[in-house]
Amino acid sequence: MNRIITIGREFGSGGREIGRRLAEKLGYAYYDNEIITEISKKTELSEKYVQSVIERKPLISYPIHIGGTFYTLPSVQLEQSTMIYKEQCNILKEMADRSDCIVVGRCGDHILRDYSPTRIFVYADMASKIQRCRLKGGEDEKLSDNELKKKITSVDKHRAEYYNFYTGKKWGDKSNYDLCINTTDKDVKDIVERLAKFVL
């Protein structure tokens, strides 16, 4: 069986960078946005739409009460979210069958559980995540500390809701992972060197 590493991560913790660098170091395939592209191809939905739906808990259609009778409103969004999740499951399994690989996010630890993956979760304190977001540059560079904190909290809230919804487990709860790594005040490159020795 191929060797699979899944990485869950808090936004700004450096988890994605750890995944990419670790894959390079170990010579494993690395899947992150590639998964969006594949889903987009298979479902014929735009990458932008897939991106907007993925890692968000779908809106559930609740029964409503009109004139003594319950009606359930159909939810196109729920159906599409479920279809995208199913496609994601197929794609991740195809990738895991193909070669050793590292999967970042996407409920990888749960979807690939039959492949006995090494399940890693990467986290850090808020100050460290704010600093890391700012150093990465781009859009985040212009935000105030408070704005960045709101963004980080919001992204992680969506990740948690998505993960909890589809897996029935709690995102970030250490019992769901083999190894949890705190990157507060740590150098990501150094962590990757150490991690490569740990997982081999």
Place this chain on the structure above:
Amino acid sequence: MNRIITIGREFGSGGREIGRRLAEKLGYAYYDNEIITEISKKTELSEKYVQSVIERKPLISYPIHIGGTFYTLPSVQLEQSTMIYKEQCNILKEMADRSDCIVVGRCGDHILRDYSPTRIFVYADMASKIQRCRLKGGEDEKLSDNELKKKITSVDKHRAEYYNFYTGKKWGDKSNYDLCINTTDKDVKDIVERLAKFVL
């Protein structure tokens, strides 16, 4: 500054064995029951008594209301617990000043925070902890699964209360550690080999 590793652990997770084996492997001093012996020597309290007080949250004396006036009952137990904790702090710091070392339990991660320790927390699922307790033999061998589960839950409850009381932080919460390791279905010797490479 000496290199310090602190290990917090759930009862039955193999954390103590990991600490001992890792210390052997790295050539670090290893402190666990040695701390009890030292406290006993310095306070002239019996090792058995120190053992019974340590890792238990002290009973707080609450003010009581008699005839319109508040009285605070003196608590010998609280005073002794506090004295033992202070002695423990001194001893841990002396040990950390002496050489590279590994400290298991005893709020080591908090007491030695100025020594920049590598703070590890070891955990496992209940089935795995029950199995590990049984394999260790001794008293636990004779207990039923249910009795072992109760014992594990009770020991960890006391550890959590003690840690939370003295540190103001939450025992087992991953934010307080650099690395959390799940030993469920894992071989402790193998984990030590990997960990030794990670921390060096």
